[in-house]
Amino acid sequence: MATERLIAATPQTTDQEWAGPTLRPDSMDEYIGQADLLEKLEIAIEAAKARATGNVADGIARPHEPLEHVLLHGPPGLGKTTLAHVIAREMGTKLITTSGPALARGNDLVAALTRLQPGDVLFIDEIHRMPIAVEEFIYPAMEDFKIDVTVDTGMHARTVQIKCKPFTLIGATTRAGLLSAPLRSRFGITHHLRYYSRDDLRVILHRSCRVMGLLAVEEACLEAISARSRGTPRIANRLLRRVRDFAQVRAKGVVSESLVETALGLEGVDELGLDDLDRNYLRTIATVYDGGPVGLETVAATMNEDSGTLEDVVEPYLLQIGFLARTRRGRMLTRAAAEHLGIAWNPEREGEMLGG
Ligand SMILES: Nc1ncnc2c1ncn2[C@@H]1O[C@H](COP(=O)(O)OP(=O)(O)OP(=O)(O)O)[C@@H](O)[C@H]1O
Ligand SMILES: [Mg+2]
Numbered sequence: 001m002a003t004e005r006l007i008a009a010t011p012q013t014t015d016q017e018w019a020g021p022t023l024r025p026d027s028m029d030e031y032i033g034q035a036d037l038l039e040k041l042e043i044a045i046e047a048a049k050a051r052a053t054g055n056v057a058d059g060i061a062r063p064h065e066p067l068e069h070v071l072l073h074g075p076p077g078l079g080k081t082t083l084a085h086v087i088a089r090e091m092g093t094k095l096i097t098t099s100g101p102a103l104a105r106g107n108d109l110v111a112a113l114t115r116l117q118p119g120d121v122l123f124i125d126e127i128h129r130m131p132i133a134v135e136e137f138i139y140p141a142m143e144d145f146k147i148d149v150t151v152d153t154g155m156h157a158r159t160v161q162i163k164c165k166p167f168t169l170i171g172a173t174t175r176a177g178l179l180s181a182p183l184r185s186r187f188g189i190t191h192h193l194r195y196y197s198r199d200d201l202r203v204i205l206h207r208s209c210r211v212m213g214l215l216a217v218e219e220a221c222l223e224a225i226s227a228r229s230r231g232t233p234r235i236a237n238r239l240l241r242r243v244r245d246f247a248q249v250r251a252k253g254v255v256s257e258s259l260v261e262t263a264l265g266l267e268g269v270d271e272l273g274l275d276d277l278d279r280n281y282l283r284t285i286a287t288v289y290d291g292g293p294v295g296l297e298t299v300a301a302t303m304n305e306d307s308g309t310l311e312d313v314v315e316p317y318l319l320q321i322g323f324l325a326r327t328r329r330g331r332m333l334t335r336a337a338a339e340h341l342g343i344a345w346n347p348e349r350e351g352e353m354l355g356g
Contacts, residue, residue, distance in 0.1 A: 006242065006267045006312060007275050009077040009232045023208050023237050025081050030207065031079070031086050032233075033200035037191045039082075044068060044189060045090050052119065066119045067091055068188025069142055069169040071127075073176035075316065077234030079191040080172040081125060085171065088121040095121045102130030106137045115163040120167050127171035128178040135183055142169055142186045195231025195320065202226045204233050208240055217255045219232055224260045228273040229319050235273070239264060272321065272340065277305075279341065281314050282323065285333050286343050293330035 004012055020304045025031045030037060044067055054061030070087065072080040088095035096115055103109050103124070112122060124130065130138075141147050147162045171187065184190065196204070205222045209215070225243065229236035246263035247255045250300060261271075284303050285292050296315075300307035315331075316326040323337035338345040 005275055005277065005313070006238065006264075007228070007230060007235055007269055009075055009235060010229065010232070010313075011077075011239070018173075024085065026085060026089055026205070029087055032081070032203045032207070032220045033085065034083075034193055037083075037193070040189060041070075041087065044321050045153055049091065063316055064116055064145075064166045066166045067121075067168040069171070069172045069186060071173075071176075071179075071184065071187035071190040072193060073173045073191075073196070074157070075232070076174055076208055077232040078195070079233055079344050080193060081123075083335060084121065084123040084170045084172065087168075091119060091121065091168070092119055093117070093119045093168075097123045097125065099125040100127050105131075106134055106149065106218045108235075109134050109137050109141070110149060113141055113147060114162070116165050116167045118165040118167075118293055118332075120165070121170055122167055123170045123172070125172050126174075127183075128173045128175045132180075132299070136252065137243070139182065139186065152159065196233060197231075198223070198226045201229050201231070201233065203237045205240055208237050212240070212244060214240075214244055214255065218257065220257045221260050224271075225258055227271060228264060228269055230273045231320075239269070244252030273317075275341075278314055278318060280354075281310060282333060282337050282341055283343075285324075285331060286338065286341060290330065291338070291346065291349055292332035293327050294332075295330045299331065312329050 026044065030039065030263070048065065048067040050056050050066050051062040056062075064298070067087070072083060076078065084097075085095055094117065096112060098108075098112050116122060136331065137147055137149075141164060145164050145166050148159050148163060149162060150157055150159055152158060169187075176184075176192070202219075202222045205225055209217050209222075221243075225239050226236060227328070228239060243255060243260055243263045247253050247259055247267070251259055270279070280303060281299065284299055285294055288302055296307050296311060300310055303310075315324060315326075321336070323334055323340065325332045325334055332349070335350070337344050
């Protein structure tokens with residue numbers, strides 16, 4: 001089982017995202033890409049700040065109208081947590097972090113909400129894992145900054161209303177589809193983060209090189225790393241760290257294009273960022289099932305892999321780069337995948353895929 005993959009988008013134990021010089025940008029200027037989202041946020045932040053100080057047409061300060069609640073969704077490693085920190089910093093407020101699973105009972109939410117000062121940001125990671133019971137507590141908090149809690153039990157039970165300070169909720173999730181419609185509708189700004197272009201990833205890598213003290217790394221090297229990063233900054237930074245280690249031990253710290261290839265080749269990562277597990281999966285469909293269509297469970301059984309793992313961590317990227325097609329009759333290899341693997345391609349396939 002491949003639990004630790006170099007090209008996994010989810011955090012890995014070797015990432016040290018919180019240790020050493022942090023690669024996490026902490027201001028809007030340093031946050032690369034996602035331009036449309038940043039523009040929306042910049043406007044909202046500026047407007048909220050102006051309202052708070054009364055710097056608006058009527059001159060009346062409205063500190064009770066903080067930044068609207070923000071919902072960020074998208075694949076792992078694209079910068080949702082980072083952006084929550086950036087927003088709090090730009091607003092000049094504190095960020096309090098919790099997560100869906102950590103909010104097991106209504107009381108957990110009350111505890112978090114009562115810690116907030118006016119304008120603070122409450123960040124709930126994996127918000128799709130918040131229990132339904134807690135979700136109901138959060139509606140009045142999001143709308144009117146109050147919470148209804150039940151105290152005592154039995155015949156003495158009564159509801160007390162607790163007021164909390166005006167705050168901004170930032171929810172992050174990789175599975176927006178699992179969020180209930182009422183919860184989703186209470187966010188003022190909802191945005192899907194997209195995979196990064198190679199150009200954006202190169203800019204991110206540039207900054208990371210600077211932070212890590214890697215000087216004079218050629219553009220071609222960064223290009224090679226970004227091509228292998230699956231559109232994901234977390235992966236880009238992880239590959240860069242691996243390249244840095246390799247250069248330090250084998251090449252007196254000098255990073256060259258061929259060194260990038262050797263270092264990442266050693267880890268089984270090819271020029272598109274596919275690793276052994278990806279290639280195994282594609283080859284199984286190609287050779288054992290003649291290119292498909294074949295059911296996911298069948299492929300998983302052949303590979304002795306867990307079908308959930310394949311669906312969550314292997315297929316999304318292969319679908320995104322057009323190496324895999326999901327048809328009603330099962331998974332099929334595409335021509336691009338066959339070419340990448342150097343496998344003969346039967347043109348009749350194309351028709352079958354369109355037929356579905
Ligand atoms: N826009 C960006 N500019 C520069 N670096 C970025 C950007 N987005 C993400 N990163 C880098 O990628 C790393 C991972 O980002 P982050 O932890 O914010 O992802 P996430 O979307 O919260 O992932 P998850 O869904 O796993 O929680 C960060 O530590 C940072 O180094
Ligand atoms: Mg995160």
